[in-house]
Amino acid sequence: MIEPRWQQHWEAQETFRAFNPGDPPAAEHPFAVRHGDVAPESIEKYYILDMFPYPSGAGLHVGHPEGYTATDITARYLRMQGRHVLHPMGWDAFGLPAEQYAIKTGQHPRKTTEENIANFTRQIKGLGFSYDWSREVNTTDPNYFRWSQWIFLQLYHSWANPASGKAESIDTLEFPADVTTDEARRDFRDDHRLAFVSHAPVNWCPELGTVLANEEVINGKSEVGGHPVVRRPMRQWMLRITAFAQRLLDDLETIDWSDSLKEMQRNWIGRSEGAEVEFRIQDSEDRICVFTTRPDTLWGATYLVLSPEHEWVDELTTDDQRTAVADYRAAAARKSDLERTELAKEKTGVFTGAFAINPANDEPVPIWIADYVLASYGTGAIMAVPAHDARDLEFAQKFELPVRVVVQAPEGESLESLGFVGDGTSVESGFISGLSTAEAKAKIIEWLEGKGQGKRTINFKLRDWLFSRQRYWGEPFPIVWRDGHHEAVAESDLPVLPPELDDYKPTTEGDPPLARAADWVDLPDGATRETNTMPQWAGSCWYYLRYLDTQNNERHVGEAAEKYWMNVDLYVGGTEHAVLHLLYARFWHKVMFDLGHVSMAEPFQRLVNQGIILGEDGQKMSKSRGNVVNPDGVIDEYGADAFRLYEMFMGPLEMMKPWNTKGVEGVYRFLGRVWRLFIDEGSYKDYEQAVTAAPDQAEALLAGLKLHAAINDAEPTPEQLKVLHACIKKVTDDLDGMRYNTGISALMVFVNEASKWESRPREVLGIFLRLLNPFSPHLAEELADRLGEVSGNTLAYQPWPEWDEAFLVEESIEFPVQVNGKLRGHIDITPETSREEIEQLALACEKVQQFIFEKEVKKVILVPNKLVNIAVK
């Protein structure tokens, strides 16, 4: 009852609107009431962001509001602290489910999306979050995705200059001397763009009818739906994220993210230092290049292994081996990624018949092919050192290849040097024998470089980002094809809208559904449109920028707004995007930064992961388990305030924790106690009876409630001030540290105390309501309204209370006394009691006496404000 009323009040008042530079609030807006007639941009800003949801048909689940409540509490808290808070919400609305539904029903995905957004909006608004709804964004809105397409064009029109390490206009790319024809120049540019076309093997998911990025494939299955993924060569758009690998790695140091998340990104980027070593092929001038992190083991390299897809395999294979090699390659090509990883427990491979010369000792070593060597990493070829690599050893033992120990394990660590993979001392290794692994690496690289047969290299696991999808419900590429070449659509022609279709189905052969719209594909001048669409990540890569300036029709975001609001001070969301959205967005942001479109190198300064909420049974919530909690039901029964409070009271935000409906009852009871602290019980009972009789009169009857008779204008007692200020201090500290659960418990402690008071000073209760407001804003606003005039007609901009340590000082303290670290008694002291007195009192304490009796007191340790400990023997 009171909740919708306050939600309407906030909406009508635009209470939570944030103001861009040059767009000051009206004088009666509570922001102006608080801050006066000053430019909004002169107030210190705080940009607090939630990961915007995909508006699915299932509606909100209890995991969404967990993060949203946390950010809302912090947003409301900082607003009261005087910060100019930007807290927006929007919809990541392109994506598979709406499209799958469209395929089934023939209904346009736009329609489903609209319905789902309406439902999500209703649910989210019902929770009373302090979003600035005037900044709502929707990635499927043409006014939004025209800028997604525009950013794609920025990538298309740039290259990564290795000299500067930055993205630059493609115009700054210089042509080599031998690139002279227009055709060659065009190809050369196209080969360097940050958005480029590739024909390499990609992750094709037949079930979904689209290709997927590496990040979207988990153990050979699609992240969405868990369908098998196979590798097959297709023409696809890629984004050159690899050129930014080092910066994406380095700049992690500059941002305040959890260690585990940073570590996940580091692992995904996968930097490894080593060397490329060239092996001359026997009876040939050709050299084959391998990557190794252990060049110091070169003397132990007894064979080479190429990946089956390596381009030289055909050339190297001898006639004797040709059939075996061809069979093996064919078998490898047939295998899905899943088979190649999970099912390949046993090493397989075949000999090519060819030999290479080990540059260290000039001995011939056989060249094999095997699928445990990946074409996509390093050079697609390795030198096998079976003595010091587990995989090579397994392979060598199976195929009876020679094993040579060249590293001695350090004393005491492992007696066995065979199979030792750590750092030790080189042995049987010519001029590097006797050196430590680190020294040996340096020396052998220097020697190889001198010979021109190797060099120091750094490799990354990160692959370029496969950016096109063969689906309908995504942003069309702003690209046309003419005479087999791609061209950018003019910026003035954006947005490129998708065509209307009758059939949204993907095809089995990977022709995008957009190809069916002949009218749309074929342009009057003979060019044809690109028919792939962008992945869902395109919209989420930059939405945090659009919030800053949603109405701007000239730019993706206005310069002044971007400079004032960026970067995001706090970003809260689940961990599932660790190497997807969060990596992609950082990449786009860096490109935009290099090109001068944004002012900071990193978008998200601080990032906090919320833990998942498990079902009541301690299992992950899922439809099939039937343990899904629907927020609507909880809100209907207990209200939004109780729901918010419970989500935060369950435990620390980052932690995984199970739902417990009894716990909701607990916080609901707490809110009831707060209510009874303020409201006269008799008048409430009358109200309840009257409402039962005349439910339609509820609104009017509510006004008849009386304040509790104990509320008065008396001076607070020192005891009351102590309770209040202890609460202010604890809640403030906890909100600063995002420890919402313990903050709530401090509020409960206050209410438990205050309920006992026979006199309840208005002043004390008013301050308590400000502390309560971020957590349970509806109830706090309602009670504050009843308690007295609130400036600006909302608590939202009331100054946050400050505590005074003077009120917290205890007059008499029960000071703990320990003997040998065990608690034995207490002594009564005051803050003025001197050290000597405390020690004397402690030693004289009766309970203590019986433990130190007839023993030698060795030492008395006094920890001020904590305890005193007597060490005896």
Next chain:
RNA sequence: GCGCGAGUGGCGGAAUUGGUAGACGCGCUGGAUUUAGGUUCCAGUCUCGCAAGGGGUGGAGGUUCGAGUCCUCUCUCGCGCACCA
């Protein structure tokens, strides 16, 4: 296998820098109001013990006057990556 994180009552979880272990809430037990239950209020609730006292933060050691917190080893669970040379 590698990396990261976590193990505290019947349960969710408290315990800034080592300093009174179990805040707050749930559940449970008893009582009061009402008595139809519920609501609300009061008291109790780590464990052994009548008590004095002993034991106790996954396990085993260690440092310290003092360890949930620091160190070493170990077990279990969760998450991430996984033939990355």
